[in-house]
Amino acid sequence: MIPERRAPDLRRGAVGWLRANLFNTPLNGAVTVVTAALLAWLLWPALQWAVLQADWIGNSREACSGEGACWVFISARFESIVYGFYPEAERWRVDLVFLLMAVLVAWLAIPRLPAKRWVGLFALVGFPMVAFFLLVGGSFGLEHVPTRDWGGLMLTLTIATVGIVGSLPIGVVLALGRRSKMPLVRGFCVVFIEFWRGVPLITVLFMASVMLPLFVPTQVEFDKLLRALVGIMLFWSAYMAEVVRGGLQAIPRGQEEAAKALGMGYWQRMALIVLPQALKLVIPGIVNTFIALFKDTSLVLIIGLFDLLAIIRAGLTDSDWLGFATEGYVFAALVFWVFCFSMSRYSQYIERRLHTGHRN
Missing domain, CATH: 1.10.287 (Helix Hairpins)
Structure with missing residues (x-):
């Protein structure tokens, strides 16, 4: 005789998740079915265009049948999309x-x-x-x-990486300065933050490209990419400062007072007690600022830098590839979405790992 076995637990696994979240009541089940049918009706034409009827292999527009998406445009110009004008060798x-x-x-x-x-x-x-x-x-x-030969995805990642790495520490210092008890330091930080938050990024890039060279000696050659990086770092550091300041205000005053009672200096209290707790609380705000910074890298086109989106737009002006703007913009949107979604998911992982929000 086969020994008896425990019945399967339908509360776990994919079936359990569906029963607990989508079909836990008759009304929720009906809403789930209607929503799934509506999504299938809306997404099926897009799936046909993008995958089932798309053309993937070829070197010219003659390889595209015209029934679906022509991803041949992306594959044929993939190297320029990634490297820009960087020398092939x-x-x-x-x-x-x-x-x-x-x-x-x-x-x-x-x-x-x-x-x-x-x-x-x-x-x-x-x-x-x-x-x-x-x-x-x-x-x-x-x-x-030279940086004028940079472009495509490599330029987008360069601007985003430098902007993220530079804006966070500057924002932390500005947030601490805005809470300082020294009037001169506090006033400078307030003016800095409010000035950069009060102007659009396009204006900042124009000023960095046109006005900044006027304030340096004529013998000094100020690279255009470096000007854009400085403008982006200063602009987003002001937003980062307000995000960090919100976390600092959420920390009870007793934390710093207890550290002061132990004989810790100001920077010890900030680095070991206050800032770790404050930054943990504002992880969603910090990552949200990073995502906005990454998406705004496409604005460097206005000062003559060809990032990912600009390289794709330049490829669409080629007479051999006229009429494939949809494929180019969809590919650019997909690349931006992959990077932004990855940052969002990683921030959620960090929140769970650090128990952000003081959950039990």
């Missing part, structure tokens, strides 16, 4: 930077990997230096590649 340097960035991100994201403190320190200090020497060249036997 030197693109291995960009690939090496991408690989190093992916390894660092994976190392910091996977919980079980060791030496995260040293890897994080290298990511903040060492990696920017290595990436600079690799991408710019001019030393260690590498050919110099």
Whole structure:
């Protein structure tokens, strides 16, 4: 005789999740079915156009049948979309930077990997230096590649990475300065934050491109990309400062008073007691600012920098590829969505890991 076995627990797994969330009541079940049918009715034509009837293989527009999406446009111009105008013989340097960035991100994201403190320190200090020497060249036997030849996805990631890494510490300092008891420091931080929050980013980029060179000596050559990076960092640091200030105000005053009673100085209290708690509370706001910064990198087109979206738009002006704007914009939107969604999901993982919100 076969021994008796316990009945399957339908409260777990995919079936259990569906029963608990989508079909727990007759009304919810009916709403789920109607919503699924409506989504299928709306998404089926898009699925046919984008996947089932799409053309994927080829080198010219003659390979496109015209019934669905012509992804041949993306595959034929993929290298320019990724590298921009970077010299073909030197693109291995960009690939090496991408690989190093992916390894660092994976190392910091996977919980079980060791030496995260040293890897994080290298990511903040060492990696920017290595990436600079690799991408710019001019030393260690590498050919110099001016920033006017940068473009595509590599330029988008460069602007976003520098903006994120630069705006966070500046924003933290501004938030602390705005709460300072010294009138001069507090006044400077208030004026700085309100000024940069009161102007649009397009104006900042125009000013950085046109006006900033007027304030430096004529002998100094101020690179256009560097001007854009400075403007983006200063602009988003003002928004970051307000996000961090909200976290600082959420920390009870007794935390700092207790640290002061233990004999800690100001910077010790901030670095060891107040800031870790404040930054943990405002993780959603910080990541939301990062996502907005990443999406606004497309605005550098107005000062002559060809990022991912600008390279795609430039490709659409080619007479050989006229009429495929939809495919180009959909691909650009998909790339932006992948990066922004990844940042959002990772922030949610960090929140759960740190128990943000003081949940029980």
